[in-house]
Amino acid sequence: MDDDIEVSVVMPCLNEADTVGVCIEKAVRSMNEAGICGEIVLADNGSTDRSKQIAESLGARTVDVAEPGYGAALMGGIEASKGKFVIMGDADDSYDFLEVPHFVEKLREGPDLVQGCRLPRGGGCVMPGAMPFLHRWFGNPALSWLVRRMFRIPINDVYCGMRGFRRQLYDRLDLRSPGMEFATEMIIKSGLHGATMDQIPITLHPDGRKQHGPHLRTFRDGWRTLRLFLVFSPKWTFFRPGLFLILIALLGYALALPRVEIFGAELDVHTLLVASLLGLLGWQCILLASLARIFAAREGMMPPSERLEKITVEHGIVFGLIMSAVGSLLIAVVIFHWWQVDFGSLVYPDTMRFVIPGVMFVAVGFQTAMAALMAGVLKMHRHDPSQRFPISNIESAHESGA
Numbered sequence: 001m002d003d004d005i006e007v008s009v010v011m012p013c014l015n016e017a018d019t020v021g022v023c024i025e026k027a028v029r030s031m032n033e034a035g036i037c038g039e040i041v042l043a044d045n046g047s048t049d050r051s052k053q054i055a056e057s058l059g060a061r062t063v064d065v066a067e068p069g070y071g072a073a074l075m076g077g078i079e080a081s082k083g084k085f086v087i088m089g090d091a092d093d094s095y096d097f098l099e100v101p102h103f104v105e106k107l108r109e110g111p112d113l114v115q116g117c118r119l120p121r122g123g124g125c126v127m128p129g130a131m132p133f134l135h136r137w138f139g140n141p142a143l144s145w146l147v148r149r150m151f152r153i154p155i156n157d158v159y160c161g162m163r164g165f166r167r168q169l170y171d172r173l174d175l176r177s178p179g180m181e182f183a184t185e186m187i188i189k190s191g192l193h194g195a196t197m198d199q200i201p202i203t204l205h206p207d208g209r210k211q212h213g214p215h216l217r218t219f220r221d222g223w224r225t226l227r228l229f230l231v232f233s234p235k236w237t238f239f240r241p242g243l244f245l246i247l248i249a250l251l252g253y254a255l256a257l258p259r260v261e262i263f264g265a266e267l268d269v270h271t272l273l274v275a276s277l278l279g280l281l282g283w284q285c286i287l288l289a290s291l292a293r294i295f296a297a298r299e300g301m302m303p304p305s306e307r308l309e310k311i312t313v314e315h316g317i318v319f320g321l322i323m324s325a326v327g328s329l330l331i332a333v334v335i336f337h338w339w340q341v342d343f344g345s346l347v348y349p350d351t352m353r354f355v356i357p358g359v360m361f362v363a364v365g366f367q368t369a370m371a372a373l374m375a376g377v378l379k380m381h382r383h384d385p386s387q388r389f390p391i392s393n394i395e396s397a398h399e400s401g402a
Contacts, residue, residue: 007031007038007104008081008167011091012073017049019093019207024058026097027087034101042091043077045069051091071175071182078170086170089162092207094130102200103164112195113165115155115187116202119144122156123201130204135159143184143225150233153191155199158184159225162202169195174300181224188232192302232302234292242285249279257353269352276360283364287371294378308375316372320365327361330354 009027013020024040031038040060044052045068052062065076078086085107089095095116106114118124118131119140126136144158161183170186172193177185190197230237252275256267290308297304334351338344 004037005039005083007036007085007087007100008041008078008083009038009097009100010041010043010074010077010081010086010088012043012045012070012077012088013047013051013055013091014045014073015047015049015051016091017047017051017054020051020091021054021058022093023089023091023095023097024055024060027100028059030098030100034104036101036104038083038100039081041077041081043073043080045073067178069178069182070180071185072178074182075175075178078167081167084167085164086167087162087164090207094205094207095162096203096205099162099202103162106198106200107164107166109198110196111198112169113186113190113197114163115157115197115199116160116162117155117157117199118160118202118204119157122199124157125201125203127203127205129206143229146226146229147184147187147191150229150236151188151191153187153197155187155197157199158187160202165190177224177228179224181228184225184228185232188228189301192232194303232296234289234296238285238289238292242282242289245278245282245285247282249275249282251275252278253357269349269356272353272356276356279360280363280367284367287367291371291374291378294375298378311375313372313376313379316375317369320367320369320372322365323361323368324365327358327363327365330358330361334358 009031011020011023016023020042024042027038027040030036040055040058042052042055042060042062043065044055044062045065055062061080063077063080065073067076074088078088085104087100087103089097099116103114103116116124118126119136120126121141131140140157140159144156147153147155147158163183163186165186169190173186173189175182175185175189187197252267252271255262256269256271256275260267293302293305293308296302297308331354334346334354337351338346
């Protein structure tokens with residue numbers, strides 16, 4: 001019975017006739033020996049060989065997934081699974097499905113996700129020829145380090161494709177990546193949503209494919225993963241670079257306003273102009289970080305930010321008006337001085353010390369007010385029309401002749 005299934009082993013598949021049988025046999029044998037009630041789900045992504053026939057002959061359930069991609073295949077298979085726990089792993093015999101009981105045992109202890117670790121840092125092992133040189137010594141360690149640094153997630157091998165997790169966690173995460181970055185998105189979102197995680201060491205073996213090579217493309221999939229990091233971390237993508245630019249701008253102002261000399265060079269209005277540009281770019285990054293964070297929370301990609309939720313549209317508009325007023329006042333000072341000299345010539349090194357900051361403050365104020373209005377749009381909640389106009393009410397209206 002479906003209610004008795006504890007574990008679903010999900011394997012994405014695209015022309016894996018060479019190895020899918022071995023993977024299924026190992027998974028079935030390991031669960032039988034451990035007394036685990038489970039199922040095998042093969043998520044077929046358009047195989048043209050005998051992969052599906054082999055899987056079905058060994059008792060696996062196959063699910064056709066039309067959308068191409070590693071992540072798309074896994075999402076189709078997971079959504080069709082019936083177990084409380086899901087163990088995912090590639091069907092190329094690089095992962096040993098005899099280790100399924102180890103993942104189940106760890107999941108029973110309470111974690112939401114148990115990640116396999118192939119790297120020595122986490123006690124894992126990579127057999128000779130099992131992983132390309134760049135992946136083993138640069139790609140995987142670097143990407144895993146970025147995840148630990150940017151998202152504070154204690155996972156040593158973020159790209160490992162063999163892991164176990166609770167089906168409830170998957171339903172909560174709303175994963176969307178159709179490609180190889182799916183595995184990384186799951187880790188990042190699990191951390192952002194406060195899921196408990198653990199890891200166990202595993203061994204990566206050379207895959208047994210003979211018909212074709214690996215589906216992974218080093219630079220394409222590596223860039224997609226890095227892009228995913230940037231999407232899920234507005235703090236690193238926008239906020240911190242923006243803050244850095246603003247600090248440089250403040251330093252430029254501190255040196256240019258009193259005309260400080262450095263190595264005989266006097267920092268004057270030209271330095272002030274460049275500093276203002278950096279300040280504008282930095283503030284734009286800060287605003288983008290806020291808008292991106294609001295959008296991510298609205299779409300369920302990240303939990304809402306308590307600080308941003310407390311800032312209203314009116315707060316942003318008022319701040320923008322104040323900044324614009326300050327900038328306009330500085331510009332007005334120069335206009336007044338110009339009027340005093342009958343609109344004649346001005347001493348530009350002096351007047352530009354008012355005009356440049358004034359223009360910057362006006363621009364900051366305008367950007368902030370517009371960003372506040374945009375934030376208000378992003379914070380608008382979508383309503384379900386069926387809740388506003390329930391079907392039962394519509395039917396009653398029809399019956400009464402309305």
